[in-house]
Amino acid sequence: MAWHNVFIMINCIGQFIMINCRSCKDWSDMTFSILARDPVSGAIGGAAATGSLCVGGWVLRGNVSAGMSASQGAAPSTIWGEEVLTAMHNGACAADAVEQISAADDGRAYRQLTALDLFGQTGEFTGASNEPEKGSLTFHHGVVAGNLLASTNVLDAMVDRFAETEGGLSDKLLASLRAATQMGGDSRGLLSAALLVLHPDKPPLSLRIDYDTDNPIAALEYLYGKATTGAYSRWTEQVPTPNDRERILD
Secondary structure (H helix, E strand, O other): OOOOOEEEEEEEOOEEEEEEEOOOOOOOEOEEEEEEEOOOOOOEEEEEEEOOOOHHHHOEEEEOOOEEEEEEEOOOOHHHHHHHHHHHHOOOOHHHHHHHHHHOOOOHHHOEEEEEEOOOOEEEEEOOOOOOOOEEEEEOOEEEEEOOEOOOHHHHHHHHHHHHOOOOHHHHHHHHHHHHHHOOOEOOOOOEEEEEEEEOOEEEEEEEEOOOOOOHHHHHHHHHHHHOOHHHHHHHOOOOEOOEOOOOOO
């Protein structure tokens, strides 16, 4: 199936937005992502951006009792993202979980998967039929991956910026995305970006920019600022968490 110059109408708060769709191949999920664990706080998280729509829904998954996953590629499998978390929850390390999930799928050549377990161990798989430049890179308590990149230097830049950035895990993950764009990132430009951070003593921080033709990473950073300050931030400090399921408003 090939789509050419197809227009999708989206009803958004009573208004219709027209999106000019690219070909079916162009809409495949060509992405860069990072998964990492903060060894001091124990928080786990991930961030991703892509030249297609809705990267947060397609790519990032997390479970505070299992770890994180990023499932992407030319024909991404959200099933992989969920199943690798289940495998880690059942006791598999990240590398074994990725091997178990990818080996069982005959379509694996068109997929890419990374995983991070609660000990900071990582696993990664990149199918041969994904578009270049593609690959993954591990670092202490983390992993980055991408496909259809401007160059593999994007992955090095993401790791370096993560290590150099001061602040909490969210700040470091967002900085890593910025570094990717400065190195060229996704060779088509970007349309969506997402951040997911989990901690047993905090509610999940799940932020998504699903469609932004200007600068989805800047939009994500702006949303992060709004979500972590003011009345909304104070409210999140009073809702249930994995370690305090009965917490209520003051």
